[in-house]
Amino acid sequence: MNTQNPPYGQQGPYGGQYPQGQGPPGPIPGQPAGQQPFYGYGSAPAGSYQGQPSSYQPPYPPAGAPGQQYPGQQQAPGYMSGYNDQSTQYGQHYTHQPVPQSPYSHQAYGAAQPPQQWQQQQQQPPQQQYQQQHPQPGYAPGPGQQPYGYNIQPTPASPGYDPAQKLMVQRIDTSADVEALRKAMKGMGCDERALVRVFANHKYQNPWAFQQLRNDYESRFMRDLVKDVKGETRGDFEDALVALIRGPLDHDVYTLDKALDRAGTDEEALMDVLLCRSNADIRAIAAEYRHVKGKDLLAAIKDDVDDTLFRLYSMVLSATRAEDAAPVVPADIDHKITELQRATEGIIGTNDIAVAQIFTSANAAQLRAMSIAYQHKYHRSLQDVIEREFRGDMEDALLRMLTSATEDGGKADADALRAPLLKTLQNKKIITYRVLRLYWGDRARLYAAQAAHQKFYHKTLTKELKESLSGDYENLMVALIGEK
Structure with a gap:
């Protein structure tokens, strides 16, 4: 006889059953009828997805709108922490119902819109077109299950990473x-x-x-x-021309090979290639590296970085990051920022692996939501916490992921390109790599970087290149940026 699971008796209001001898909890005294909590064991109230908003109040209000309600559905957190040394699989998700659009979500360029009744139309300047709101599908289903009316589409591979293109x-x-x-x-x-x-x-x-x-x-x-x-x-001009001939995937493999030289690891190049990439791109890069070099990329990284950074890249290369179409669920975000606080400010020292797991498993919209929610709940910037609690390459990697999700429009790309241009000893390979990533990528991303550079630094990206570079190499970089 199974004594662990209680027998169920009375039918619940949404298809589930209450434990034997129990019925639904009574109402909360003094609470209006429309704001009584939801106690269902099964599906959400049908009206919640037929244009009848739920009365659920999120655990924290949107920034700038204290106390504002928005349609939402109370959810069990979908995050389960942990590190598996054998399979390097991270970020397990529970299947539960989707929620309508959250004020914290920002849709990636080109992603499908959620149902019209849940959209929050916002007017954004051109430089923010690349960081539009994400739709609100459900989490990935378990075996034999279907997400509740939603199907999370995988983020497509970037141009040059899938031969089917x-x-x-x-x-x-x-x-x-x-x-x-x-x-x-x-x-x-x-x-x-x-x-x-x-x-x-x-x-x-x-x-x-x-x-x-x-x-x-x-x-x-x-x-x-x-x-x-x-x-x-000759020189940097030759290197840039040859990189164009290689194409993005082969150039990624070439860059990784040079970055993992036993003479010294180029951590900045390693981050450029592997961080903030889609699962499809990561799988293509790892497969091509093995094909070209005849060895596993993660094994090559292990030989060149410390144990903490190796574990972070293990999570990255597992390609289990939330797809761009995955939702921003308020209850899940609140759970994760609680975990982040416990892993950083809440203990002596830091739990590096727990922080890395949360960052590497989240898409840009989810990271942005965590940043907003952390500020609201703990009255401190998540970026300040990372800068205070971490040092060295781990700090740089976490900040790279965070700022790419939270910077205004294309400012993260503009800053990434501007940084090596302003250094006395310029790393031309890094400049070439970042220019080519913008050139090969989505035109909206390039335009956003151009607009952000003009907005924040009051001059064009082309002028910045011309002031820092020279000769044929300068002419090629300016031509690739394509700014008049």
Whole structure:
């Protein structure tokens, strides 16, 4: 006989049953009828998803709107902490019902909108178009279960990371550009300006389109484009041209290989490649690294970083980050900021692994919600807490994830590109990598970075590049940014 689970008797109001001998709890004295708590054991009240908002009051009000109610459904937290050394699987989620739109959610560019009755239409300036509100689907279902009317769509791979994307790229007439490239590198000297015009032509911005150009050049002249470029150019200009030929996925593998050189780890490059990436991109990078280098990426990282940072990258490479379409659930956010406080300010020292697990398993909208909620609940900035409680590479990694989610519009990208430009000893490889990430990525992201740079630093990103760089390398970087 099973003595652990009590027998159930009386039918609950929403399909569940109360334990034998018990009925629903009585009303709270003095509480209005419409604000009595929900005690159901089964599904939420049907009216809550048919245009009849629930009376649930979130545990913290939206910033700037004390006491304001919004439609919501009380949820069990979907977070379960823990580190599994055997399988490196992190961030288990319980299946429970979705909630309508939260004031804390910010939808990624291009994601599907939630049902119209729950949308909160907001007017945003152009630089914030990249950080739109996320829809409100439910958590990922358990085996044999379906999310309650919602289906969380995986975030698509970035351009250049999925070979199936080639089917969506129309055939481009490259004949004139192929001839221009050969003419620029034929004979004595090299026409660098001609190389810039072709390589930075925005019709080749999609990496699969540039692959057409490379293939057509090599088929037409029976020559290797990389070898020709290396034979005719030098320095940072050469490195940037070759990176364009490689494409984003191969350049990620190349960057990781250089960053994990036994002579010394380039932690900044490691963060550039692996942090704040979609699960699809992470899986593609790890697979390509193994294919090219013949070894596991996580094993290579383990040899070059300390144990705490290794565990953080173990979580990243497990590719279990919440998809961009995953919800911002107020009860879940409140649970996680409580965990963050306990793991940082609430103890002597810090529980690095618990903080890393929360950060690496959350999407940008969820991290932004945590930042807002932490400030409201504890009257301290989450960023200040990270800066006070952590040091070194772990601090840099956590701040990278946090600021990418919380900075205004494209400011995080603008700051990331501006930082190496202002240094006396510039790291041109980092500059090239960050320019190319903007160039290869979503146009809205590039425009947001341009607008944010103008807004916060009162000059264009192009002017910043021109003031810091020189020669053919400068011309190429400015052409890739494409700012007039």
